[in-house]
Amino acid sequence: MDNITIKDIGKALNLSTSTVSRALRDSYEINPETKRLVLDYAEKMHYRPNPIALSLKENRSLSIGVIVPEIANNYFSQAINGIEAAAYDRGYHVVIFQSQESYEREVEKVEHLAARRVDGLLMSLSSNTIDISHLKTLGERGLPLVFFDRIPAEIETHKVVADNFHGAFQATAHLLETGRRRIAHITSQAGLSITKERLSGYLAALEQYGVAFDENLVKYCSYTLDEVQSNLDALFALPNPPDAFMTAADRLAASYYAGLKKRHIDIPEKVAFVGFSNLNVAELLSPPMSTVVLPAFQMGHRAAVLLLDLIEKKPANPVFRTESLASELFIRESSQPRK
Amino acid sequence: MDNITIKDIGKALNLSTSTVSRALRDSYEINPETKRLVLDYAEKMHYRPNPIALSLKENRSLSIGVIVPEIANNYFSQAINGIEAAAYDRGYHVVIFQSQESYEREVEKVEHLAARRVDGLLMSLSSNTIDISHLKTLGERGLPLVFFDRIPAEIETHKVVADNFHGAFQATAHLLETGRRRIAHITSQAGLSITKERLSGYLAALEQYGVAFDENLVKYCSYTLDEVQSNLDALFALPNPPDAFMTAADRLAASYYAGLKKRHIDIPEKVAFVGFSNLNVAELLSPPMSTVVLPAFQMGHRAAVLLLDLIEKKPANPVFRTESLASELFIRESSQPRK
DNA sequence: AACGTTATCGGGAACGTTCCCGGATAAGCT
């Protein structure tokens, strides 16, 4: 682990560290012969510059931090791939952390990344994050910050989201058009931006088709299994039980699909189903699941590009915008009309 | 971005940096009053020690690096969760990188992590990695290194794997027991350790049941879509086409399941199917897929524990071992006997 | 002949932290 340093090279070659440094950076004020000498020796000894020393000096790290709720989730891992693609093109490294949907972990990761002098931060909020002061102070301290997917309303910066309103509207409208009237909406924690937008889309579609809203049909979820059971219990105990499900988020789609099948509720005969999901095996499910697919890769990519621009161009007073990328509805068997 | 330093505190309080440093570390040789003064001021100004400066000085970072082929893969993201759990318990951070199954990227990430002074490295090889000299020199330079899942034979260190032999044996035996005789084995690149082990298990089962091996039934895959088509073409063009599939790896299971369904080949009536897969929706598939589930979380966890022991205990000449964790076969509809 | 140029290099500070070495003061002891 005893890595060779610029100082070692200098000592071995009877040169000052300055000279070695300049030779390595190919400075014009170094004798070509000296350069060769240094370069050869460095090569031979496998010299690698120490990025930590550089970070300390330059106060930057050529890397950006990413914090997502979890990576064991197609949606976020696809987003991360988009981020990496963009960062790679511009010579930045990507440091990935997960908040595990925990507020405390999120705060911790944010602090650690900031202390580690990442040049910028890309975030999607944990579902349990209500207080966002840890992110506000970060922005005020001048760390470039871009949000994607789960964004806070209270912070002014670039944000990239999927068109959740339209996605939910489309999905709901599709269910209404195919004759459903009692559409259960299973969604994430009420506080999240995405939750509100999807609910709005759902409501707008109901209104357009003249269907009354029943708040008993909306269930806000965390991610526990027993919750699935109790929510389904409650829904099917209604005097007027649901004849369709519109679920937000990957995980919810899968677990409620499983929950319904466990109860032997026929899809789509008894209830239709449309899930927000980036699961790539949606069409292999039984029955193939209709899905609203979010542009995860593009979101990550776009968010990273915005962040890198912020980092490199350092605009004095940037015009922050919230970009919205189109989602896409794939209609499959789970939402076919009743025979 | 102008973070407060120990020097700033010293200046503000008319103390030397040494004193401030010691006060913050709660040293016994500092007056309690002075400590309070420093601590209060530090708190008020949101002082955060600079881990970069520490890394430079101590030549360590309290973080471990992880390189996996890709994170958009249940298997690896579950393993990462195991790693994070173990690291978190011992106060280490986890820095995640993906090689994207590319040798060049792998080398690059390894170099970057080493230069970044991670205290140890956890690796699963990319499928295109043949030359592992970049890892060998790392080990020789004294960086603690533990492999999991896709391990190299040529490097002596701790390794954690799933029992691929037994998993493949079990899956194949199950198919043989339920009457299948022409079992196609779809697997990863031939060079990988996991590929060889699974092939051995497959062969051992064939032998035990007295079924002749036909090399035409084994297909080594990268991960392109057209490959699925051409491999299926070749397999079903055989004079004696397969009546069962045993696939290695998450991605292969999904894509060949899709490929078979696309051709309207009835599962399990025409061909039975068992896939190595950590996909959590396996039982929601049509038909529910029989799977060999690998202990991904445990593998990650165990590998991390071994690495952290290596880092902290620094044994002079450690006894390296390769640990093998049991996989589990879940029999579902896709491998039922013919009616 | 005095001076500016050019080419080539070294010294040393700085980034934020810890830690070794020392130093001052006051109290306690013989």
Place this chain on the structure above:
DNA sequence: AGCTTATCCGGGAACGTTCCCGATAACGTT
């Protein structure tokens, strides 16, 4: 009174790098 000892604190080097500021020749220019 003089010694040790305890208590509390500062100076400065070191980690690896870059960069500003000089320094020294050799050379050409008026």
